[in-house]
Amino acid sequence: MKPSVEQLENLLALKSHERPEEGYWQDFLCEFHQRQREQAAEKSGLVSFYNRVSAWFADLSPSKWAYGAGLAYATVTVAFFLMPKGVDVENAPASPVNYQVVPTAPPVEQLDELDLSPSTQGSVGEQVF
Amino acid sequence: MILWILAATIQLVHAEPLAVHEPMLASYPPLPDGRACESVAVPVNRDALLVSVVAPGANPANPSLLMGNRRVAVRLIGYDPVTRLGFFQTKEVAAPHTAEWLDDARGCVGSTLRAETAGGPVKCLATGWIKQIGGKVLPLALLRVNFDRAVPPAGTALTEPGGRVVGIVFQSAASGNTGYAIPAEAVHRVQRDLVKGGRLVRGWLGLVLHSESQSPRVVRVLPDSPAAGAGILPGDVLLAVGSRQISDYADAANAFFYLVPGETTQVKLLRGGKPLALALTPSRPQAE
Numbered sequence: 001m002k003p004s005v006e007q008l009e010n011l012l013a014l015k016s017h018e019r020p021e022e023g024y025w026q027d028f029l030c031e032f033h034q035r036q037r038e039q040a041a042e043k044s045g046l047v048s049f050y051n052r053v054s055a056w057f058a059d060l061s062p063s064k065w066a067y068g069a070g071l072a073y074a075t076v077t078v079a080f081f082l083m084p085k086g087v088d089v090e091n092a093p094a095s096p097v098n099y100q101v102v103p104t105a106p107p108v109e110q111l112d113e114l115d116l117s118p119s120t121q122g123s124v125g126e127q128v129f
Numbered sequence: 130m131i132l133w134i135l136a137a138t139i140q141l142v143h144a145e146p147l148a149v150h151e152p153m154l155a156s157y158p159p160l161p162d163g164r165a166c167e168s169v170a171v172p173v174n175r176d177a178l179l180v181s182v183v184a185p186g187a188n189p190a191n192p193s194l195l196m197g198n199r200r201v202a203v204r205l206i207g208y209d210p211v212t213r214l215g216f217f218q219t220k221e222v223a224a225p226h227t228a229e230w231l232d233d234a235r236g237c238v239g240s241t242l243r244a245e246t247a248g249g250p251v252k253c254l255a256t257g258w259i260k261q262i263g264g265k266v267l268p269l270a271l272l273r274v275n276f277d278r279a280v281p282p283a284g285t286a287l288t289e290p291g292g293r294v295v296g297i298v299f300q301s302a303a304s305g306n307t308g309y310a311i312p313a314e315a316v317h318r319v320q321r322d323l324v325k326g327g328r329l330v331r332g333w334l335g336l337v338l339h340s341e342s343q344s345p346r347v348v349r350v351l352p353d354s355p356a357a358g359a360g361i362l363p364g365d366v367l368l369a370v371g372s373r374q375i376s377d378y379a380d381a382a383n384a385f386f387y388l389v390p391g392e393t394t395q396v397k398l399l400r401g402g403k404p405l406a407l408a409l410t411p412s413r414p415q416a417e
Binding site: 105106107108109110111112113114115116117120122123124125126127128129 | 210213299300339341351378
């Protein structure tokens with residue numbers, strides 16, 4: 001049996017007043033984002049990383065530069081203070097050796113004349129008197 | 130009038146030669162680098178014999194004497210290359226201001242002396258003997274003197290409070306107002322030979338010592354030498370030569386400088402831990 005025109009008009013009037021449940025659109029948006037993240041994670045690493053970096057730089061704003069510089073400064077400062085300093089190492093005591101290096105003394109010269117200039121040379125070794 | 134002329138003539142004939150009080154400077158030909166070579170000249174006796182110091186590299190053969198602005202000809206008596214002392218005589222200056230000399234300056238260490246400079250006397254102090262400079266042993270020990278002012282020129286006489294000459298300035302030390310002086314006994318030793326024969330003749334013993342040895346130990350004794358004749362043996366340690374005490378090699382070298390050929394000297398030795406005294410008569414060097 002075919003619906004009458006009056007029945008169809010009543011049905012359309014009823015549908016025009018029909019609304020989704022409370023929170024439907026909020027749930028729909030969350031589900032959409034969740035699926036989007038899952039899809040991105042499934043993509044290969046390098047391409048994904050490149051895409052994310054490209055997107056990050058494309059969306060770069062002065063505030064992000066300020067955040068990045070501040071973060072780098074804080075990192076360097078913390079690293080400076082937390083970096084382990086050199087440990088004072090006590091020298092090991094000199095171990096005794098069987099020989100000793102003695103500096104060679106200049107030879108004693110006998111001057112034949114009273115010439116005290118530095119370039120004067122005398123005779124060394126045995127002297128006959 | 131006649132009497133006055135006669136008296137003046139007699140006075141002129143018998144007058145003593147004028148004593149020279151102006152500074153006397155011995156001048157030698159310039160050094161090869163062009164520097165002037167001058168030394169204060171000091172009279173050593175009444176025969177107008179003067180002594181001066183000749184700088185290394187200078188030609189001692191042709192000295193002249195500057196007396197104020199006058200250049201006076203002199204006769205070279207002799208030059209000793211060991212001490213660098215030059216002796217000369219002049220006839221144009223009769224009996225220069227004669228200075229008395231000490232025989233021996235060994236007792237002057239610690240005494241206040243006076244340097245007789247052209248600008249007036251300079252106070253100084255004899256502080257000790259220099260027998261070795263660095264690694265070089267001197268042929269004779271020099272007197273070390275600290276002056277109140279700059280070191281006077283070479284040849285300047287140093288006198289003791291009694292006015293007698295203790296020595297003459299040889300040269301300044303490396304720094305400060307310290308200088309070295311040739312002692313009077315060295316001047317006498319050289320003068321004696323130069324006046325007699327024109328050159329210094331050292332006494333020869335035939336002893337061999339090692340310059341690097343800490344003790345004055347005899348290393349060898351040359352055969353047929355005065356030392357061998359006196360009975361000195363290798364290994365003997367010298368304690369004294371004449372009146373000079375010996376404590377090391379440089380002391381021995383200094384003592385040997387004063388030996389005179391033919392003059393017997395007492396030598397004290399240590400042999401096997403026991404002291405020993407021997408009479409030793411040096412000879413002229415074998416090469417002569």
